[in-house]
Amino acid sequence: MGWDWFSDPDYWASRLVFQRMLAAVYLIAFLVALNQFRALLGTRGLLPIPKFVARVPFRRAPSVFRWHYSDRFFAVVAGAGAVVSAALVAGVSDSAPVWVSLLVWALPWVLYQSIVNVGQIWYSFGWESLLLETGFLAIFLGPAGMAPPVPVLWLLLWLLFRVEFGAGMIKLRGDRCWRDLTCLYYHHETQPMPGPLSWYFHHLPKPLHKVEVLASHFTQLVVPFALFAPQPVAGIAAAIMIVTQLWLIVSGNFSWLNLLTITIAVSALDSHIMAFSRPDLTEPPRWYRIVVLVVAALVLALSYRPARNLVSRGQLMNYSFDRLHLVNTYGAFGSISRIRHEIVFEGTDDVELTPATAWSEYEFKGKPGNPHRRPRQVAPYHLRLDWMLWFVPLSFRYGESWLERLAEKLLTADHAMLKLMRHDPFNGERPTFVRAQLFRYRFTTRAERRATGDWWVRRPVEPALDARRLGADGAAVAAD
Incomplete structure (x- = not known):
């Protein structure tokens, strides 16, 4: 079977693993919303959604809750998102027609978008935008019976590049301790939510803390450029990022940021690393090619300001330039607390x-x-x-x-x-x-x-x- 530039069967397995992992992250996000919204955002919560939608116009925060809100309806929305996500983890869309796959993957994106846009400070974290941007691209990856579209795979690489390189640049431009390699003298102790091993990381010898910082700089400032190299170099770069994110997982608690970054990195692994047998794959229909190319053009157009932000002295981190969080800026810990x-x-x-x-x-x-x-x-x-x-x-x-x-x-x-x-x-x-x-x-x-x-x-x-x-x-x- 011959393949044109639009599709690449070598990423069939990584696309499948990526989709399962992303659906699992969606599932966690919806369960968090379901478990916590009444106290934080409910009608009698700390920052009630009804008061927010009454004072903020739709164009600034599009959401299904503009048309109706009740605590019961929020629970239905979050619960529906959890059910759909669990179904995607189980692979219900794998054998579906292309148009059904598009619609099924669009559903959790729309539902979670509606929650984030009325979530106020409780949903102001960078991993919310990262989930929405990743989820938007995932809509167009297609079902398991079709080879993954190359334009979407490249957009995922561009997203991973911005996540890592943006985090590296905000560090270099921020706290001096990142430049003198001493930030981890403090960070394991002062990070937002230490984990069960953070005490041990904090008490590592200071030379090892400097090695940690150097490894972080290498992974975030050098390795991202290798993502755009031919395979197996791109896959090796993604694997280095995965190992770094696993290190962050065991050293602290950063919600699903690290798991989601690993998920995106998986999409860069081709058959050199993800050596699984694949079924016979169908050619993508013409209408689908057109849709993917239009989406790619849209994302590239919206990438101008985030790309300019990467090289700006006034770099913003975790900022969305559009209300749907389609293309965002990322970064964390530009400054480190000492106490x-x-x-x-x-x-x-x-x-x-x-x-x-x-x-x-x-x-x-x-x-x-x-x-x-x-x-x-x-x-x-x-x-x-x-x-x-x-x-x-x-x-x-x-x-x-x-x-x-x-x-x-x-x-x-x-x-x-x-x-x-x-x-x-x-x-x-x-x-x-x-x-x-x-x-x-x-x-x-x-x-x-x-x-x-x-x-x-x-x-x-x-x-x-x-x-x-x-x-x-x-x-x-x-x-x-």
Whole structure:
């Protein structure tokens, strides 16, 4: 069978693995939305969707929730996305006609787009846009009975290049510690959500930390250019990126960012690496070729500003230039925190506040709390509230629209909110007062860990939110 420039059967297996992995990421994303939306975005959530759509025009945030919103409808949308994603993981579209494959892969993209565009700060992370951009390209990859279209494969390479090279450039332009190779003296300890091995990574010898940074620079600033080389060079470049992303997975929790980057890199592996037998493949229909070429032209046109951003001194990271997140900029950790601060919420059921008042601590599922508790492996799941609470000590403007509201939810023992907690010290009952304290955290030394069994050492710094109680109108007010 002869093949023209449009299709390449050597990527049949990698396309199949890519689609399965992407569907799994979609499934995780929809389950996260289903589990967390009531507390964060529901009608009685911290930042309700109905209030958002009432003040923001459609052109700025297109979404199916423009036409109707209720908590039940959101659950239906997220649940439908999860069902379709699970079906795609199982390969239900593999033997479908081309037009059916297009429609089935478009469905989770439309549904998740609708969630992200009304998700406000809870959906402001770079991996949301990355999932949408990847998901858009996946619509046009075609079913398993047809050879993968080369234009879409090249667009996936372009996406992977921007993810890696953008992350490398923001580091070089950002914190000086990336240039003197010392950033990982701090990062494993101060990253948003350390994992179960982060303590050990932090205590690696400093020369190894410098090797880590050098390896990161090599992978992000040199290797991406090899993606556009002939095989097997391009596949080797993608494999290096996959190994680097696996390293990041075991050293911290970054939601599905690393898994999704690995997924994109898989699409660059041809039959030299993905040596699987394939069935007889059909030629793509003419209308499909035209659609793919139009989409490729659109993506290339929209790539102008993201490409210019890569070489700009004022480089933006994790920014979308279009409302549908079709072509975006990426990057992370242009600056590194040297000191870790955490906000700790506490409550009491005392009737009055006195110097002898005993305060009990709320525990979150992912962020550091009790110093004796080992950091958890959370990724690729995403604990949105925990992540945003990491940002607040960096600048309290991150929490100005919802931090007070969170205290109110704790005062009312809101069931949806307490589901996002690891431990409620009041077992579902209402506390009388709630406050938030700012603590300085650091990993224990090896000697401290042997002596105490603790993973963290912490000390109070200052109040983050003075004591609150419920007012007559049911809102949180300052304690007398």
